[in-house]
Amino acid sequence: MSMNTVPERLAALRAAMKANGVDVYLIPVGDPHSSEYLPDHYTSLTYFSGFHGENSNFVVTMTESAVWADGRYFVQAEKEIAGTEIQLMRMGEPGVPTAEEYCGKVLPEGGTLGLCGLTANCALVNNLKKELEPKHGSIKTLFLEDELWVEGRPARPATPAWILPKEYAGFSPAEKLEQLRAKLKEQGCTAQLVGKLDNLAWLLNLRAMDIECTPYAMAYCYVTPSRAVLFINQARVTPEAKAELEANGVTLADYDSILDVMAAETEPQTVLAESATVNYAVYQVLENNPALTVKDAADPLLAMKGVKNEVELAHLRESHLRDAVAMVRFQIELENRLASGEQLTELTVDEILHKYRSADDKFLVESFGTIAAYGGNAAMMHYHATPEDHAVLQRKGFLLVDSGATYMDGTTDITRTYPLGELTEDERLFYTWTLQCHIDIAKAVWLDYCDCHMLDTIAREPLWRHLINYRCGTGHSVSFVGNVHEGPHALNGRNTTLMRPGMIVTDEPGVYEAGEVGIRIENEIECYHKADNQYGTFLAFRPITFVPIATSPIVPGVLDKEQIAWLNDYHRKVFEQLAPRLTEDERAWLAEKCAAIGC
Template identity: 85%
Template sequence: MSMNTVPERLAALRAAMAANGVAVYLIPVGDPHASEYLPCHYTSLTWFSGFHGENSNFVVTRTESALWADGRYFVQAEKEIAGTEIKLQRMGEPGVPTVEEYCANALNEGEALGLCGLTASTALVNDLKKALEKKGASIKTLNLEDELWTEGRPALPDTPAWILPKEYAGFSPAEKLDQLRSKLKELGCTAQFVGKLDNLAWLLNLRAMDIECTPYAMAYCYVTPSRAVLFINTARVTPEAKAELEANGITLAEYDDVLKFLAAETEPQTVLAECSTVNYAVYQVLEQNPALTVKDGIDPLLMMKGVKNETELAHTKQAHIRDAVAMVRFQIELESRLAAGETLTELTVDEILHKYRSADDKFLVESFGTIAAYGGNAAMMHYHATPEDHAVLEKKGFLLVDSGATYMDGTTDITRTYPLGPLTEDEKRFYTWTLQSHIDLAKAVWLDYCECKMIDTIAREPLWRHLINYRCGTGHSVSFVGNVHEGPHSLRGTNSVLMRPGMVVTDEPGVYETDLVGIRIENELVCVHKADNQYGTFLGFEPLMFVPIATSPILPGVLDKDEIAWLNDYHRQVFAKLAPHLNDEERSWLAEKCAAIGC
């Protein structure tokens, strides 16, 4: 059977479902490690449905199929599934069923839902079980993705694995393992199964290039009081890394042997395994082993790496200065080439940025695919220009550029919205309101009992006043030499984590008017201690990123005195920090961009 189109692939999937006795099949966006960005080998949801977004699920029944996408992807999803039978389920919108409700409705008593235990998180399976129990339906683990997607499927990644030196990381793997073991003791556990790649990378200072733009290795780690076993394709571990891991008390085992190893474990342990990040196949084996008591709980590594240590912070500040210099050089080149009448596209933006960033001797990789979006394209929050589909830049309107890089000493994420020529009144208004939101969060001060979701509202309030909102968080945590999105904290309406000094977070409010305009202004901030007094402990933010913010689109009379003072002070810092790294011509350009504005 030909399997070149989505309808053909769905027909083949339904035939395999029937042969395996499952009435419904669920494909999550996922790999065995609950990764946000996936190795190409695990992009099954895209292969079967045509949709390229994150944080989604695809369900196929005997007669219909449905795709769940969040607000960032509504526009993109509609385009990508157009012309197929697939129905878009807009997550979080009124009247839209959850994946669990939909699956339960689609199943009759005694029927089974199929899914791959390696790519489904235990938390997802537990939620499905609850919903299906009421219907008398069950879950069957099988891997129809592997069975059907054989032709042209990318291999499992196996890039060389290496160790980030302690001079950058601040602590050795042995020291971090000691920190983890004492945390586990506090939690009443003796062992932990680490499934999430960013947590594992931080714990062992392990890096590779298995995922596009994300310097991690596909691996698991099992930690007990006396052992730490790293499950990885051992052939790809450099001899230096192997020696260093062993010197730090870490044993190597083969990646594919993890289930066999856990099933054969005889040493009694109380094992912490976080349901949201440990896959169902692993969790089942842990639960079925009589020597092990499994305990679900938040992975303590999340908070341990979420609060950056002093060494990480010192290095990341240096990385951000060098990244800012690259951003300045990019903007100078962009402006001069446009002024010279060259034809530039959204793709040119990525080329110029890469040229300046990759010239840095500590550069590893872009931290995500550059989003260069001109005009109405910027209304799609995660728009990506392609050689087949991209816009030519014109001398009017806005160009939104969201980009970043990972260096040996830090990871960056920055967005600027550049005016390329005359702007409409609406464009100026939306830009000014977005900047107001950005500044209000950047200069916020709060008592340390405030949860992230409370701080999130500070950024939204200037837009809410005009009855506008953005369908995403205001900010996310950024790893140290790692993935561009991490936990445990994020500035969004659902996050109840308390911000703590040393946490890094982005400040990126925006206005997205479908097909018209998209505006976002983003810096990375670090949470700092402000003061202790009779009222408690006050916290605030300091910027990590120092790049000029366009002032020409600002509507007079909208920003208040404090907001103008913040912006002028920010630009003074930008000039002071970057000028020493620039030549005379670049410095005079920067002085102009950083000129103070009045009210």
């Protein structure tokens, strides 16, 4: 059977479902480590459905199929599944069931749901079990994706694994293991199975390039009071890294041996395994081993790495300044080439940015695929220009550029919205209101009992006044030399984490009017301790991103005095920080961009 189109792939999947006695099959966006960005080997949902979004599930029955997309991907999903039988489920919209609820609804009485135990995390399976219970349904772990997607499937990644030096990380793997063991003891556990790659990378200072734009190695780590076993493809570990890991008390085992080794483990332990991040296959093995008592609790590593240590913070500030110089040089070149009449596209933006960032001797990789979106394209929050589908830049409207890089000493994420010429009144107002939101959270001061979702409302208020909202969070945490999105904190309507000094978060409100315009202004900001007094402990933010914010689109009379004062002070700091790193011509350009504005 031909397998070149989505309908053909769905037909093959249904035939395999029938052969395996499965009524419903679920394919999550997922790999064995609950990664946000997937190695190409694990993009089964895209292969079978054609949809490229994150945070999604694809459910197939014998007669229908549906894909779930969140607000960031509504427009993109419609486009990508157009012409197929697949129904779009808009997550969070009234009356839209969750994937788990849908499975419960479409499963016949006493039916069987199939899924891959390695790519479905345990929390997803637990939710499914609840929904299938009324129908007396059962779950069968299968590997249909592996059986059917053979031709042209990318291999599992195995890039060289290396150790980030302590001079950047602040602590050695042995020191971090001791910190983890102390935290486990507090949680009533003696051991942990670490499955999430960002947590594992931080714990062992382990880095590789297994995921595009994300410097991690596919691996698991089992930590007990006396041992730390790293399950990894050993052929890809450099001799230096192997020696360093062993010197830090870490032994190596083969990646594919994880299920057999954990099944054969005889040392009694109370093992912390977070169901949201440990895959169902591994979790089942742990639960079925009589020597192990499994405790499903929050992974302490997330909170540990969420607060950056002093060494990491010092390096982050420095890497952001070098990144800012690249951003300045990018903008100068972009403006000069547009002014000369050269025809540029969204793809040109990526090329120029890469040229300046990669010239840095500490540059590792872009921290995510650059989003360069002109005009209406910017209304799609995660739009990516391709050689087949991209816009030509014109001398009017806005160009939104969301980009970043990972260096040996930090990870950056920044968005600027550049006016390319004449703007409509609406464009100018949307820009000004977005800037108000950005400034309001940047200058916020709060008592330390306020959690992230309370802070998120501060950022939205200027847009809410005009009955406008954005369907995403205001900001996310960023890893140190790692993935561009991490936890535990994020500025959104659901996150109840308390911000703490040393936490980094992005400040990126926006306006997204479908087909018309998209505007976002983003800095990374650092939470710091502002003061203690009779009322308690006050916290605040300070920027670690120092790049000019366009002032020409600002509508006069909208920003209040405090917002104008913040913006002028920010630009004064941008000039102070960057001027010594620039040429004379670049300094003159920067002085103009950082000029104070009146009311």
